[in-house]
Every structure is written in structure tokens, then in C-alpha cells.
Amino acid sequence: MPPMQSDYARQYENLWKRHWWWRARERFVRNWLSRIALHEHRPPETPRRILDIGCGNGLFFETLQRFGSVCGIEPDAALVAENGPHRRRIDVRPFDASYQPPDAVPFDWVLMLDVLEHLPDDHAAAAHVREILAPAGLFLLTVPALESLWSAHDDANLHFRRYTKASLKSVLELAGFEIQHLHYFFGWTIPPMLLRRLLSPGNKDIHARGRPGSGPAYHVTIPAGPVNASMDALSSIEQGIFGRIGLPMGSSLLAIARKPKAL
Numbered sequence: 001m002p003p004m005q006s007d008y009a010r011q012y013e014n015l016w017k018r019h020w021w022w023r024a025r026e027r028f029v030r031n032w033l034s035r036i037a038l039h040e041h042r043p044p045e046t047p048r049r050i051l052d053i054g055c056g057n058g059l060f061f062e063t064l065q066r067f068g069s070v071c072g073i074e075p076d077a078a079l080v081a082e083n084g085p086h087r088r089r090i091d092v093r094p095f096d097a098s099y100q101p102p103d104a105v106p107f108d109w110v111l112m113l114d115v116l117e118h119l120p121d122d123h124a125a126a127a128h129v130r131e132i133l134a135p136a137g138l139f140l141l142t143v144p145a146l147e148s149l150w151s152a153h154d155d156a157n158l159h160f161r162r163y164t165k166a167s168l169k170s171v172l173e174l175a176g177f178e179i180q181h182l183h184y185f186f187g188w189t190i191p192p193m194l195l196r197r198l199l200s201p202g203n204k205d206i207h208a209r210g211r212p213g214s215g216p217a218y219h220v221t222i223p224a225g226p227v228n229a230s231m232d233a234l235s236s237i238e239q240g241i242f243g244r245i246g247l248p249m250g251s252s253l254l255a256i257a258r259k260p261k262a263l
Contacts, residue, residue, distance in 0.1 A: 011220055015222065017059075020223065020228045024236065024239070026060065030063050032181075033140070048068025048109055050111070051101070051111070051132070052070060052072040052073075053111065056079045057086070057090075058084060068108065068109070072090045073093060075094045096124075106134040107132055107134065109137065109140065110138070110139050112140075112141040114142050114157075114252075116141055116163075116171075117143050117159045117160060117162065118160065126174075130177060135261045137258065139177060139256070139257045143162070143168060144163070144251065145164065145252055146164065146249070147161070148194070149197070151193070151197060165182055169255075172257045176260070178259075182254070182256075183246030183254045184250030184254075185238070185254055187248075188234050189250075
């Protein structure tokens with residue numbers, strides 16, 4: 001997995017902290033994790049072991065620490081500050097079959113937040129997640145949805161694909177997971193994304209140019225305060241109404257799957 005474009009990488013932490021899309025996704029994932037934790041009935045003396053794959057500078061660690069002991073993998077060294085607060089818990093390396101859990105103790109939860117689409121072999125990655133999970137361990141991931149929404153954003157992020165429910169379900173089931181939830185979200189964003197694609201001629205052939213990341217430098221702007229807040233509010237309303245049941249279509253997908261219990 002090559003690093004994302006350098007200009008975009010420099011924006012990433014600011015986007016995570018301030019941009020409505022990152023804020024809304026974090027809230028959506030956090031709410032699902034809270035629901036899951038309530039039903040797992042785990043004794044407090046045995047904290048969960050949690051791995052965040054593609055963790056950047058540990059931006060989600062403070063939230064994940066509520067649920068257990070957290071470590072992360074980040075293949076792009078440009079995203080990890082040497083003096084960052086979580087540096088010692090971040091392994092700067094690719095996630096591949098050579099990775100093994102610290103102390104050879106499997107994880108209870110593994111997260112991939114918009115990571116699987118970056119990996120050339122998503123089937124191998126999902127299979128290896130299953131290998132490093134404990135029996136009944138949880139795999140939570142989000143991915144971009146619908147190839148028809150491909151844009152400069154996918155190109156700058158070095159995506160290999162966008163998913164449908166069917167394609168993501170196939171990847172997870174072939175890896176040996178039992179799927180518990182599979183939901184589209186960010187449904188309200190589809191019309192503006194399609195309109196942007198229609199009005200941006202450069203986007204129309206972007207997927208035909210071949211290798212992801214071959215496009216021009218890409219810059220994401222954080223909308224003006226009222227616009228940013230309005231988009232976050234729209235996402236919050238959608239999540240409140242449809243969060244547990246999902247939408248028939250959306251620009252992102254959430255999957256929650258379990259490794260089967262040992263026989």
C-alpha cells in the first residue's frame with residue numbers, strides 16, 4: 001500500500017478533527033462500538049485488545065481507549081508524528097501476512113476505517129484479519145461505496161475500488177467471517193456527489209487512467225462554519241433515523257463481522 005499524495009497527507013489530521021465527513025463517520029462508528037460493548041458483557045479485569053489498521057497518528061485512539069487496550073498500524077510514515085502522544089503504540093509498516101499481534105495474543109476487535117479499498121488484495125487482507133482475531137473476535141470496517149461515485153477523491157486516496165453490499169459481503173464471507181451488520185450510510189450525499197461528477201469533466205475518466213493515485217494533486221477544503229455544521233447535522237439526522245437499519249443506498253458502507261467461535 002503506497003502512501004497517499006503528500007499534499008493530501010499533510011491535510012489529513014486537520015480534516016479528521018474539523019471536517020464534517022470525518023466527524024460524522026467517527027460518531028457513527030463510536031455509536032456502533034458502544035452498542036456492541038453493551039452486549040458483549042466483558043469483565044472489566046480483562047480489557048479488550050484492539051487493533052486500528054490505518055490509524056494515522058492515532059487519531060481514533062482516545063475514543064477506542066474507552067473500550068480496551070489499543071494499538072495501531074499505519075503504513076504511511078508521513079501520517080505519524082515522531083513526538084505524537086500515541087507513537088509508541090503505532091507500528092509503522094504495511095498490514096500484510098507477516099504482521100503478528102504483539103506477544104502473539106490475538107485481538108478482540110480489529111478496525112479498518114476506510115482502509116480496505118487501499119489494499120490491492122482485499123481478500124488476503126480480510127483473511128489475515130481473521131487470523132489475528134480471537135475466536136468470536138469482531139471486525140468493524142467502513143469502505144467507500146458505489147463505483148458510480150468514483151472521483152478525484154478516490155484517486156488522491158489511492159483507492160483500488162469502491163464497494164457494494166454484495167461485493168463487501170463476498171470478501172468477508174470468503175475470508176470466513178459471519179456478518180452481523182452490513183449497512184450503507186451517508187445516503188444524503190449521493191445527489192451532490194453525482195452532481196459534482198457531472199459538472200467536473202476531469203472526474204469522468206478518472207478511473208480509466210489506470211493506477212490509482214495517478215491524478216493531479218488533490219486538496220480538500222473544510223467548508224465554511226455554517227455549511228460544515230449543516231452537513232454534520234444532516235449526517236447526524238440520517239444516523240439517528242437509519243443508523244441501526246441502514247439505507248438502500250449510500251456513499252459509504254459499514255460492516256460488522258465476527259470470527260466464528262472455536263468448535
